[in-house]
Amino acid sequence: MADILLEGRDLKKHYPVTKGLLQRTVGWVRAVDGVSFTIERGKTLSLVGESGAGKTTVAKAILLLERLTSGTILFEGKDVYKFSKSQLKMEYRPSVQSVQQNPWSSMDPRMRVRDIVAEPLVVNTKHTKEQIQSRVKELLQQVGLAPNHADYYPHEFSGGQRQRIAVARALALNPSLVVLDEPVSALDVSIRAQIMNLLKDLQEQYNLSYLVIAHNLATVRFMSHNVAIMYLGQIVEYGEAEEVFNRPLHPYTRALISASILKLPEDDVQGVQQIILSGEMPSPLNPPSGCRFHTRCVEAMDICSKVAPEERVIGQQRVKCHIYDDPSVQSALSSGFQPGTEGRPQPS
């Protein structure tokens, strides 16, 4: 049995759209609409999707920066919304830390690195100044910086070094979960690899859990144990990372993989078909009826525009797509059939 650290059950976040002088509510933006997932101890769950998919809203909900419309977040089996103020301060918040996307805006330019990394310790612990300073030096060394870097200001560092400082700050309180919101997308190619290796090393060393938010699938494959592919506020496919990448079931997952795979021009000749989706992600204010992806899906059927697909469990993967309503497709898949290249698996 997996050791589950945090679980999200049927999370929903709807933002009201208001109009006029009286701010009447005229509609709802369904940013997150029924999302469930689990984060295991020492493992990484990645939320993948394009802008507007709702991945950051999920992260904010976990960090308690947004109050959910409905749904439950369980931390070590306990409902986070039922925590008392002191429980939140003593137990939850120190255990759940975050690293933001842009290391140029996530630090106060007028604070020295020493104070930036020390801030969580000052706020949350009763350590003496000396204890805090020695902890800061220890943290800086853990993320590959020198102890004397503590005396500098953020502007004296490059992007990669700043992201290391942000990681040091996130680790200050020995958290069990770190939310990484696009941790490397603002960095240069050669620096990304350094930071990703560092994050993996730290995870092993401290048995950290990560919730990674990313749009780059190759980054996700490298970092993750589990992935959730999100589209317009819903998880369309969820499962163990290697299974999802080796056997993508949802047409959207396949299109995303096709759009991100590194492929040379002459490879086209060898019959590798690139799936190019038409159109753009619809507005979450007025999501399409039925399956939310049907307007762009290359395999859309009649039923897709009318009925929202149920979640099916195939092997270890969860997928929301009408293709898998047919029991013969499901059994073909569980006996090792590989869908994808020639389109939809045919019922035998």
Place this chain on the structure above:
Amino acid sequence: MSNVILQVEDLHTSFFTRAGEVKAVDGISFYVREGETFGLVGESACGKTVTGLSILRLLPEPAGIIVGGKIILEGKNLLELSKKEMREIRGEKISMILQDPMTSLNPVYTVGDQIGESVRQHQHLPDDMVETEVVSALRLLGIPAPESRLHDYPFQMSGGMRQRVVGSIAMSCRPRLLIADEPTTALDATIQAQYLALFRDIQKQTDVAIIFITHDFGVVASICHRVAVMYAGKIMETASTSTIFKTPKHPYTSALIHSVPRLDRKDDRLYSIEGQPPSLLNLPPGCRFAPRCPDVQDVCHKQQPPEVEIGEGHTVSCWKVK
């Protein structure tokens, strides 16, 4: 072999700042052929954008100055033209697409006005003809219902659509050369795939030459015919796209390619280049990559390596390669 449209020879561009001369581009040479996409790849501050701006002579003045070299477009050296002659080149012969579609359009004009601006400037057409040109430019970029969309303001469009409008402006006078500076970096993965496919089509239709500036090897693989890899103001290696991926000769090129995680396999650890690019104010005397290079020799720290041609269209600047 098709015609060479643009030839850049030994281009040097510097920024003169209080801290000293920043050699942003330090002696680079390349050429672009008709109907070809030429990629300039590198990390931030390697000089790829400054190269693009130098070709258009749009460097921020007075700090940015082209110190030396030649930029020859269809036989004419652009560096010898007057400001007025240069204005006629921009938009008509060479145009540019910038990275961020949110900031490169004017929010208070309709997209039709903004595309029409370059058509009016260069082709001196009556208003109704301008509108047909605008519609055809929008249609070229695959914007649905162009007749009605031209009355829209940028804020009414999504990021992908705005970037198509920026593309329409660039293509409205049917330029011979298009400089695309990270045009897909701000776009989502599936929209990026659409945009790149669109440019492959446009290139087939119009035979435009494209200089594609990017840091993303995935984009390079899908759109470029030939690539130059830049590092700290110099070109390290130039070759066809498949050569760059399959048999890179410069240690920087192969390190860069190996440090990108792969989607088609699971890596346990990424290859990483230690250290950081050098400051352009204080460059090492020898090869610029020497301080980070895994195959470094003594000579690398002392002298800059010459550019050696080791195969057809494959040039490398590295002491290891002879």
